[in-house]
Amino acid sequence: MGPRSGATLDLATRKWWRAVGRRVDLAGEHAWLAAPVSRGPLVGDGWLHDEAARLGGQVRDGVPGAGLLADVAVLDGPGFRAADLAPEVRAFYEHTADWRMEVWTGWTPLFWPGGELVSRLFGRRVGQLALPMRPLDVAHGMDSRVSVISDADGTQRAAGWLRTLRSTGEYVFSGCYSARRLPGADRPSVHVAFPLEHGNVQVFLRPDVDPDGSLWLRSPGGRFGTDGAYVVVEDGGASYAARAPIHEEFHVHLDREGVLRTDHDLRLWAADVVRLHYRLEPRARA
Template sequence: MDRRRAFAAGAFAVATGGALAAHASRRLSRARVDDVPLARVRSRGRVGADFHERSGLAGDRVVGEMDDLDAFAREDFETSRVAPAVRRFYERTSEYRMTVSAGWHRPFRAGAALAAPVTSALEQLNLPGPCERGRVRVVENDLYALDADAATSATGGAADVVDPREDARFWVRTDVDTGEAVFVAVYGSHVHDDRRYVNIAVPLPGGTLSTVLEPRALALAEGDDVGVDLTTRAPGHPGLFWSTATADYRLPAHQRFRVWPADATPADDATPADDATPADDATAPSVDRSSAVVATHEMWLFGRKFLTVRYGAER
């Protein structure tokens, strides 16, 4: 009898495990994508502020996140209306110093607190954690073109890389007080159905976290100028993705960036978001309101907002 029970229990466990594995496999299969041009830039351990050098992927220094904002112009996104201060930030990014503060939303604070030592050790996605409430980091911006030859090879010195995007470039944000990397990413773009998207690749051990965003006009409360609103909540290619060596998967997550002149106010700030949840107060960056830009970066997971990052940038 004991043997029969043991056999039955074992068979049940195997069947249950098989069913769960099959369910997970189906979920992964549905999440898999093959029509979005995503970079595969993976680190082999720590990322850090020197990743672009250790990987052998960096070319010459460049000035901005992009050369010309007008490359993203569409009938429904008139880049000629973008405020001069915002355009200058995108095209002359390395000339700015930035302040960074983070607010973590419930119920994700505990997980963020556990992850903070890991992101600090990796020197990647290295934001102030929930235990550092009110901390403001000051970062410098360095940008480098991605070496065209390295971007088409299978391996780099400290990384594996294949990058099908256009005009890719490293953006390295470094804490001026500690010298640690706060964020290291390879920015590029691609065109699909006559729309150009921002396409960001974040190297991590074992894979690449990518974000594809659609740029839109951010209405301001006063004047005719607009800011820039970048969102994954758009049909088609926009979204967050995890890339392994062999496959790309769409994640149940969203991001939104808003960038506007510091002396202006986004028109939608007067309307609270439906999914707003209480967060640790992220200290408002101190900037020269006559010559700077400010930005917010919001993230959602499974439909719940878990992070709001605030930036201030001044030359």
């Protein structure tokens, strides 16, 4: 697909989300949906410095032991205590840069053709949300980079987690991770925003901890303003948002041999679409 065709498709997609969504005030009532966007069609890591500038801070790359969250305890509240997590689970989120990952994917046959079409038309073209379609796509593993986004005081406000295919260097995911409390919520959620040109896809994940110390992160269905997936677009000088019928579940746990693993299930409404499995290992110290 050429640049002109891609631009036309992206514009039409934004118009569609505008039509099914609602107008939102990202500087006021709906500030909980304010998140990074990409100013161009190719996402990559270009949004990082824009987000740091919005916060009056900076992007810090190469921070030893950088994590998606500076302290998982920021999620503490009724029904969740970071202190109950297995040490390895907590270490992964607080020191993500210290971990290496291997990935396996399994698509439901019914959804594979649609996933391939979306990957070709959008994911691989823009370098964002390019879910691996075949086992060989991730046979050599996935590399990740954590960029800390700090405010003017040097406090971590968010983290960019950029994942690329080790074999080709192509972007798979480029996300902004933080903790964020939804309106009326009893405790914070894990907030992930995936920038797109003049918009983004956002997921609010509710954390829970099992007696064995494993972590569950879930984005269920529900009303606007609760945990789940959202699409936000900029169009005509205004912003619009809609809930997306995408539901995710992550289970971060230790297996019987003490290896840290993550099962990631993605559903469309109630239908299983794809499962990703991650094996997480501490990086060798130099």
